Amino acid sequence: MFKCYQNECSRVTRICRWYKNQKIPDLCGGAEQLRFNYSETLDKGHGRTERRMAWVMEDLSDITEAAKWEGLQQVAMIQRDRQIGNKVTTEVHYYIMSKQLSAAEVLDIARKHWEVENKLHWRLDVAFGEDKNQTTNNCAIENFSILNRLALNIHTQDTETNESIKLKRLAAGWDNEKLEQLLSSIVLI
Incomplete structure (x- = not known):
């Protein structure tokens, strides 16, 4: 699973955004016809609520540039909405994958990666004062x-x-x- 940064995967980003916008009005009935696998998690704790949603595109026939990535199997988009008190923040990330994964698996992998990054950042900040x-x-x-x-x-x-x-x-x-x-x-x- 490879995270797309900035404009690296701009075509993938546009397609994911289009499909997601088509899917939002009908979360229950439209996933199959839009060729998306969808999963969602909700976590509450430490004074915050975090909702993570993943859309995994299984049919890449609409992506004309898919051939540029050898072995490309799927494209995914994860949206993370976090609420702390009255403040709500949203992050959207796009991924290209060389392995078939369900949306639930994509959420799990991304979550574990974020945990590792957060722990590493904490260790670097405590030991080396990186934030200062x-x-x-x-x-x-x-x-x-x-x-x-x-x-x-x-x-x-x-x-x-x-x-x-x-x-x-x-x-x-x-x-x-x-x-x-x-x-x-x-x-x-």
Whole structure:
């Protein structure tokens, strides 16, 4: 499952939007004739309500550019509506897939991916203060992110101590022998 960003899949985006708009007036009876598999989840907790809806297009005959993606089997759209208090936000994401999946499976895979991303972001923010970084150069931001992830992986693999990543990072900054030990543990291919 590959997430389409910005204009990478603009044709797919337009088709998903058109099909979704056709389907909205008749959620119960129109899914088969519009060649969509549909699923929806609703989660409540932590002061918020989150509704996730997935539309998976199984017939790609309307996508003339589908041949550009070798092995393309399906196209999906996920809409996530989140309400916290009186504030409602909506996110829409588009995916192309090389495997046949039901809409429920697409929702599950996307949800698990979001959980992993959120946990990784939390770890990077706690250990490296990524949210406090005020770098404005896009290349520098990306380079720092790559270096932080590399350092996080190195510290995670270090099982010599049971300390937090933040403490391991500080120890490596204070002790050159510890830093040398961590850097020598990197396997270069």
